[in-house]
Amino acid sequence: MSSEEWLAVAGKTFVVTGGSSGIGDAIVKELIADGANVVNADLKPGKYQADKLLWVETDVTSKAAVDNLVAKTLAHFGTIDGLVNNAGINIPRILVDPKAPDGQYVIDEANYDKMFNVNVKSVFLLSSAIGKVLVKNHHGAIVNMSSESGLEGSQGASVYSATKGAINGFTRAWAKELGQYDVRVIGVAPGVLEATGLRTIEYEEGLAxxxxxxxxxxxxxYSKTSTIPLGRSGKLAEVANLVAFFLSDRAGYMTGQTVNVSGGKSRG
Ligand SMILES: NC(=O)c1ccc[n+]([C@@H]2O[C@H](COP(=O)([O-])OP(=O)(O)OC[C@H]3O[C@@H](n4cnc5c(N)ncnc54)[C@H](O)[C@@H]3O)[C@@H](O)[C@H]2O)c1
Structure with missing residues (x-):
């Protein structure tokens, strides 16, 4: 049996936010390989192109942009079978810096708001707009891209960890609200992965x-066996595989939890 037959998502339509880079790009490629239709909601187009892939320019923090995305998706593919809330940012900052109390690495209101808007508000906007379609269809899945740090906390990434903890809360609560309509809500929490667009030099300097x-x-x-039992970073495809599985009916009895894909790094 081919993976396409096993997952049985061919012809289904999925919206992936932040699909132009990193994990989102890997998810888009996996779903296209599985025969699905995919809408990539990102600020910029990705390099990867395919017949069944539509990019809709979207700022996921804007309700108007999200409404436009849903209208364009429905006009193009007719319906929506699932959503991957993947777009996210991480600006490393600390709560208190005794050496430089107002220094560049201290959390301020602007970077707090930016992270909460992109990582949390977007998940609410997308899930409420697309949730309506899934509930009407009485079928579908929402996958929220969390992080191992949302479960464990992370030094230098407290606001980021809090945003991911917040979406873990959405995952648990929406699973309870939407289960009656056969709509599943599930989270994926990656640990340390091979480099993506997120790992800029500014990011590494801030975290260090x-x-x-x-x-x-x-x-x-990134590959220490003392902290990562498998002794290596995760591959983007290893996250994408899990996301495709969760979107498919193969995961039909899973909802309301956030699953680690972290090489054993955190207890989850
Ligand atoms: N890379 C990791 O190691 C890692 C680990 C755990 C969790 N994550 C999570 O995975 C997700 C993807 O991260 P990544 O590492 O692939 O990052 P990335 O920077 O490579 O990709 C993020 C994509 O989101 C898009 N985006 C950013 N703001 C947006 C907005 N306002 N509207 C629409 N699109 C927007 C960007 O244009 C980009 O294409 C994030 O939620 C991140 O928190 C990543």
Whole structure:
């Protein structure tokens, strides 16, 4: 049996936010390979192109943009079978910096609002707009891209961890609200992965500063067996595989939980 037959998502339509880079791009490619129709909701187009892939320019923090996305998706593919809330950002910052109380690495209102808007508000906007379609169809799944740090906390990424903890709350509560309509809500929590667009030099410098280590020491940790039992970073495809499974009816009895894909790094 081919993977396409096993998952049986061919001809179904999925909306993926942030599908132009990193994990989102891997999810888009996996779903296209499985025969699905995919709508990529991102600020910018991705490099990857396919017949059944539609990019709709979307700022996921804007309700008007999300309404436009849903209207265009329905006009193009007729219905929606699932949503992947993947778009997210991480700006490393610390709560208190005794050496530089107003320094560049201290959390301020602007970076707090930015992270909560992109990582949390977007999940509410997309899920409420697309949830209506899924409830009407009495079928479908919402997959929320969380993070291992949302379950465990992460030094230098407290606001980010809080945003992911918030969406874990959405996952648990919406599963309870939407189960009666046969709509599942499930979270995926990756640990350390191969580099994506998120891992910029500014990101690494901020995280290293907050942990009192060098960027080189930070990088060495990406494959440390003392913290990652499997001793390597995760592949983007390994996250995409799990997302495709959760969107499919193969995961028909799973809802309301956030599952780690972290090489054993955190207890979850
Ligand atoms: N990379 C990791 O190691 C890792 C680990 C755990 C969780 N995650 C989560 O995975 C998700 C994807 O991260 P990634 O590493 O692939 O990042 P990435 O930066 O490679 O990709 C994120 C995509 O989201 C898009 N995006 C950002 N703001 C947007 C907005 N306002 N509207 C629409 N699109 C927007 C970007 O254009 C980009 O294409 C995020 O939610 C992130 O928190 C990543």
């Amino acid at each position: 500063y907050s942990r009192h280590i060098t960027v080189e020491q930070l990088r060495a940790g």
